[in-house]
Amino acid sequence: MKPRPWLLVAGWIFCAHSVAAQVSSVRIASGLTRPLWAGAPAGDERIFIGTQGGQILVLVNGVVRPEPFLDLTGAVSTGSEQGLLGVAFHPAHASNGAFFVSYTDLAGDSVVARFTLSSDRNVADEASQSVVLTVDQPFANHNGGDIHFGPEGALYIFLGDGGSAADPGCRAQRLDTLLGKVLRLDVDSAAPYAIPPDNPFVGVPGARGEIFHYGLRNPWRNGFDRVTGDLYLGDVGQDLREEIDVARAGSAGLNFGWRVMEGTRCHSIGTCAAGTPPCDSPLYVRPILELTHAAGSFAITGGRVYRGCAIPSEYGKYFFSDFADAKIRSLEYEPATGLVANFTDRTAELEPGGGLSIRNVASFGEDGFGELLICDRDSGSSGEVYKLVPSWGMRAAAVVRNGSGVNPPCLEGGSLPILGNLWEVRVQASAHPHPLASTIVGYARPSPGLLVPAGERLFDIRSPRFFKIIQGSNGSLDVFRGPLPCDPALAGLRVVVQAGLVGAGMRRLCNALDLTLGYW
Numbered sequence: 001m002k003p004r005p006w007l008l009v010a011g012w013i014f015c016a017h018s019v020a021a022q023v024s025s026v027r028i029a030s031g032l033t034r035p036l037w038a039g040a041p042a043g044d045e046r047i048f049i050g051t052q053g054g055q056i057l058v059l060v061n062g063v064v065r066p067e068p069f070l071d072l073t074g075a076v077s078t079g080s081e082q083g084l085l086g087v088a089f090h091p092a093h094a095s096n097g098a099f100f101v102s103y104t105d106l107a108g109d110s111v112v113a114r115f116t117l118s119s120d121r122n123v124a125d126e127a128s129q130s131v132v133l134t135v136d137q138p139f140a141n142h143n144g145g146d147i148h149f150g151p152e153g154a155l156y157i158f159l160g161d162g163g164s165a166a167d168p169g170c171r172a173q174r175l176d177t178l179l180g181k182v183l184r185l186d187v188d189s190a191a192p193y194a195i196p197p198d199n200p201f202v203g204v205p206g207a208r209g210e211i212f213h214y215g216l217r218n219p220w221r222n223g224f225d226r227v228t229g230d231l232y233l234g235d236v237g238q239d240l241r242e243e244i245d246v247a248r249a250g251s252a253g254l255n256f257g258w259r260v261m262e263g264t265r266c267h268s269i270g271t272c273a274a275g276t277p278p279c280d281s282p283l284y285v286r287p288i289l290e291l292t293h294a295a296g297s298f299a300i301t302g303g304r305v306y307r308g309c310a311i312p313s314e315y316g317k318y319f320f321s322d323f324a325d326a327k328i329r330s331l332e333y334e335p336a337t338g339l340v341a342n343f344t345d346r347t348a349e350l351e352p353g354g355g356l357s358i359r360n361v362a363s364f365g366e367d368g369f370g371e372l373l374i375c376d377r378d379s380g381s382s383g384e385v386y387k388l389v390p391s392w393g394m395r396a397a398a399v400v401r402n403g404s405g406v407n408p409p410c411l412e413g414g415s416l417p418i419l420g421n422l423w424e425v426r427v428q429a430s431a432h433p434h435p436l437a438s439t440i441v442g443y444a445r446p447s448p449g450l451l452v453p454a455g456e457r458l459f460d461i462r463s464p465r466f467f468k469i470i471q472g473s474n475g476s477l478d479v480f481r482g483p484l485p486c487d488p489a490l491a492g493l494r495v496v497v498q499a500g501l502v503g504a505g506m507r508r509l510c511n512a513l514d515l516t517l518g519y520w
Contacts, residue, residue, distance in 0.1 A: 023311050024391035025350045025358065025374065026520050029059050032383035034083070035375045036362045041089040041099075044368035045415045045422050046122075049375075049385055052083035054103065058122050059385070061398075061416050062520070070101065070115065070124040077104045077140075081163075081218075085145025090187075091153050099124070100132065100155060100187070102147045110135040110143055112157055114187065132185070132192040133210075135178050139163025142218040142236075150184070151229045151249070154196055157183040158233070160218035166238060167259040170272035172215050175207035180258065182219065182233075182247075184212035200253030213247055215256040215284065221302035221363050226370065230335060232318060234302020235287075238262050242300035242322060243287035248335055257284035264290060288333055288340050291322060298324035301361045308370035309420045309486035310519055311390055319346070319372060319388075321361035328361065328374070350388070358386055369420050389519040394492045396518035402511035403449035406456040410510040411440070411499040414479070417515045420486035425497065425513065427478040432501035432508045435473040439502070440480055442466040442495045446514060455509030459496040466495055473501065484517065493517045 029035075029049060037050035047059040048069060054076035056069040076084055082104035090098035097117035105111045112133045118125040132155075137143060142160030150156050161167040161180035172180025185193040201207035218236040225232065229249030235256065237243060241263035247254050255277070260269050264286055266279035277283045291297035303320030317330040328350050331343040351357060362377035372388040398413040410431035414424030429435040443459035443466065450457045469480060484490075495517065499510040 022391040023314050023346075023349060023388055024393070025352045025386045026389050026393070026395075027352055027356055027384050028062065028373075028387050028520055029064055029385040030383075031381055032057070032064075032385065033381045034377050034379075035383040035385060036083065036085060036377060037087050037365060038363065038373040038375050038385050039087065039089075039365035040368035041093040042091070042368055043094065043422060045418070045424070047367055047373065047385070048087065050084050050087050050101075051383075052085075052377075053078055054084045056084070056087060056101070056124070060122065061413075065122060067123060069122060070126065072101070072103060072126075075103070075105060077106055077108055080140035081143050082108065082140055085143060086147040086158075088147040088149050088155065091149055097121075100147055102145045102157065104137070104143055104145070105134070108140060109137050110145065110159060112147060112155075114192075130192065132187060133157065133183075135159060137162060137179075138169075144216075144219050146219065146222050148222065148224060150224060150231075151226075153188070155185045155187045155193075156212070156231075157185065158216075158219040158222050159183065160220075161216070161258065166268065166270070167217065168271065170259055170270060170276070172217060172258045173255075173260065173272050173276050175201055175204065175211060175214065178208055178210060180214060180216050181211045182213040182216065182231075183210040185210060198252070212252060213254045213256065215254075215258050215261075217258040217262075219302070220300070223302065223304045223364070223366075225305040226307045226366075227305075227316075228335065230305075230333075232302060232305065234300040234320060236299050237293070238267065240293050241265055242291040242293075242297050244289040244300065244302065244318075244320060244331075245285065245287050246333060246335070247285075254285045255283055256287075260284070263287050288338065289331060289343065296325040297322040297327075301363065303364035304366055304372055306370075306372055306388070308366075308372065308388075310371055310393070310488075311388060314388070317342070319364060321364070321374075323360060323362065323377075326359045326361065328358065352386060356384075358384075371420070387520050390488060390491070392491070393519035394516065395520055397514075397516040399514045400511060401446070401458060401514050403456045403458050406451070407458075407509045407511050410501070411497070411513060413513050414481075417484060417495070417517045419484050419488075419490055419517055419519055421484060422481055423484050424479060424481045425499070427473075427480070427499045427501065427510060429473045429475050429478050429501060431510060432473075432503055432506070434504035434506070435475055435478075435501045436503035437470055437501070438473045438478040438499060439468065439470040440497055440499045441468045442497045442515075444495070446496045446512070452509075454500060454507035457509065458498050458512035473503070490517050491519065
């Protein structure tokens with residue numbers, strides 16, 4: 001029998017081989033009040049959840065913290081399609097702590113504001129709020145409200161046409177208003193923002209330079225493909241059609257046709273100004289996909305292109321839904337030809353089981369490593385967040401073990417051992433009177449406890465050793481942080497991790513953590 005290859009990733013050694021993956025979903029948060037958004041900064045193991053009522057919550061190690069990350073409940077209107085509608089973490093969030101929130105204020109207008117962290121990374125500094133943009137909203141619906149940072153670092157803001165019905169002011173086609181548009185702002189070189197000089201309408205008489213694309217009714221949920229840079233938009237329809245649009249990377253100034261067009265169908269030029277392109281004009285960008293009201297789709301929920309590592313079979317597929325028909329679908333888009341392939345209903349496949357169901361999809365998101373999240377808004381406090389995982393995936397776990405209690409409890413689990421994520425453990429160096437170095441080791445099997453001069457050894461030294469890492473101690477809290485391989489062969493692997501401290505000719509063992517590697 002051939003030995004299996006060993007995989008070495010950033011100092012972490014695990015036995016590895018490949019296994020085919022199929023997709024399912026698991027619930028990772030419940031008891032939420034109208035969740036509309038879920039996501040995370042790049043490379044962050046936490047998951048953030050935005051609620052329509054004005055709070056952003058933090059999911060840490062599978063548990064929603066009782067204290068909100070941000071609480072704007074006293075400043076947010078929540079009627080109709082209003083509320084806290086979008087969140088975007090600055091690309092340099094890990095170093096500058098900045099993030100942006102899109103919400104409807106008490107006057108019913110759209111606001112995008114910048115915030116920073118407090119001294120606690122799980123709590124924002126509410127007093128740091130700096131308003132970037134306020135846009136008057138004539139009606140309470142079609143606020144849009146999604147926000148994203150693009151691949152080049154600009155902030156994109158997605159606004160609906162201002163509401164009522166059928167865009168009575170033809171705002172989506174007008175370049176003198178920000179409604180019915182995708183805006184692109186530089187939020188780094190000036191306060192509150194600068195207009196990028198390569199925006200398509202800079203210098204055009206009567207046009208707002210912030211506009212990047214236009215002709216949209218209510219682009220509720222959108223997202224960039226993190227590999228190609230293409231922008232996918234889910235634009236909610238009026239009478240007959242729901243549409244998915246794509247703006248190719250490098251494109252600018254695209255007109256998606258509303259209110260003259262509803263998808264590929266002529267709607268009405270109505271009150272639009274002279275010079276507005278007529279129905280079926282080649283100047284309008286056609287959607288890559290339409291869903292019809294006749295088939296039960298009434299409110300498209302745009303989604304994301306899957307670019308995670310846990311489910312290779314889904315790589316490159318665009319997942320989306322419709323709030324009304326509760327179906328989750330996927331497709332593959334070929335930019336070179338403009339053709340859609342493998343348009344598939346994934347609803348049954350993604351049923352979480354155990355009596356659970358995903359019924360009111362308000363949003364798709366990505367965790368810090370590109371794995372897909374689904375917000376089920378539901379009603380009252382029964383909202384949930386789900387995560388796409390391999391159908392055979394296992395839950396990660398970290399259980400503290402300390403044998404007979406001889407060792408000081410100086411090893412703490414900072415995060416769950418989730419495959420493809422960063423894993424963190426911390427060693428309280430104060431457990432040693434003169435710490436010079438700390439170490440963690442991972443073995444395959446536990447030991448009932450063996451007393452040695454340094455304390456009680458809690459792993460079986462005869463079993464395979466997966467890793468051993470030593471680093472200098474700072475004398476207070478030593479943090480070990482590294483990536484776990486995204487290999488399906490490791491799902492369910494059990495690892496015993498024990499820490500130790502060395503200094504002044506003395507060794508001291510800490511407690512152990514019994515880990516189970518998993519996907520959530």
